[in-house]
Amino acid sequence: MTMKVLLLDASYYPIQIIDWKRAMILFFTDRAEVVEHHSNVEIRSTHSKFKLPKVLRLFGSFKNFSKVKFNRSNVFFRDKYLCQYCGEKFKEQELTFDHVMPKSRGGPTSWENIVTCCNICNNKKAARTPDEWGKSLLKKPKEPKWTPMMALRLSKNELSLFSTWII
Ligand SMILES: [Zn+2]
Incomplete structure (x- = not known):
């Protein structure tokens, strides 16, 4: 057609x-x-x-x-459903948004500051940056x-x- x-x-x-x-x-x-x-x-x-x-x-x-469009599903899709810290693949409902620079410290909710993250890593990371936590991201987040x-x-x-x- x-x-x-x-x-x-x-x-x-x-x-x-x-x-x-x-x-x-x-x-x-x-x-x-x-x-x-x-x-x-x-x-x-x-x-x-x-x-x-x-x-x-x-x-x-x-x-x-x-x-x-910036939303949960599109962020997870961009990151291929992989937790950007431990590298494991999860189902959409098991994933969370992580602010790379924590929200409490002024980190924006944007393509460049949000990554796909599993619950376990999100709890461990808490209000720290990846550097402070001693972990690096699988990939630098950017707008698709x-x-x-x-x-x-x-x-x-x-x-x-x-x-x-x-x-
Ligand atoms: Zn993880």
């Missing part, structure tokens, strides 16, 4: 023509709203169907267009970027989104 979607900025000014997959990602990640649908094009999975957008309007500025290559997969009963990031 090679359907194209017109992307508008927040003030309805046309920015560019994008691929329908990218359009779906923007819509499902709450970064854009549908202004107009294709009247007769639908994406179907077993139990649901979606009308394909024809025109999308971004909520934010175009500058932020390629930004990956979307790549133009994004894939949409229709799974058994629901629509799920997959993306590739440059990390």
